Amino acid sequence: MNIQVLSDVNFGEELPVFDPDTGIENVRRFCKAANWMGPRFTDHEAAKKEGLPGALVPGIMSQGFLAAMIHRWAPTGNIKHIDTVFRAPVIVDEHYHIKGVVTDIDEDSGQVEIDLTVVNDAGETRVFGTATVVLLQSA
Template identity: 70%
Template structure:
């Protein structure tokens, strides 16, 4: 696993792993997020309220998960421009459950200066809750 950052596309290798990222999925974090974006719905901010909606507990908003994914990419490549994050939500990311965010480079287009990254959010059981790809443009 890489501990370093990259500055240019020439430093990127196919199959290279981005530094793993442990997102803050606490109820306090989703409450802060909900307050700032105006989403104070119980499904994101209150376990009991979420259960009443048929969920297993409060869940992390999808756009917040995408923010985590973007943060991982920028920790790895601070000068990168994220062109796209394309996610498939297979199962909820549960609040107050530890998750791990991983990324790995699966395509490099040196002509365009872009890399494609497989991105996943995995829970403690190793289940992929969210997966997808991101495209980032790096300086040449």
């Protein structure tokens, strides 16, 4: 169900999980739009030469996945703050899950806080963070 107004939201509610496109072509498209065309993001072999396990999904792209998940859940939600901590590399062409859960609702300001995680298939958190989202208080 899409969230339209604050009263639609419940504390502890899990946002629908979103599996992002981390394929090399999509990452290259992102890097071009963001003007982040470093080989560590767009070329597995070049990244390995830098001592990395493979090409990295840029942190700002992981952040973008998390914002996209919020908008899929609440299309009119207005993200006021999003804060992401990169704990471990997110690797291009590997499979991840973008998750969120509501951890605070402020009825007065119309704001909700959401815990955010990028998790791999083993259930390990690679990126975590929080977002503050303003929702309409009535339709």
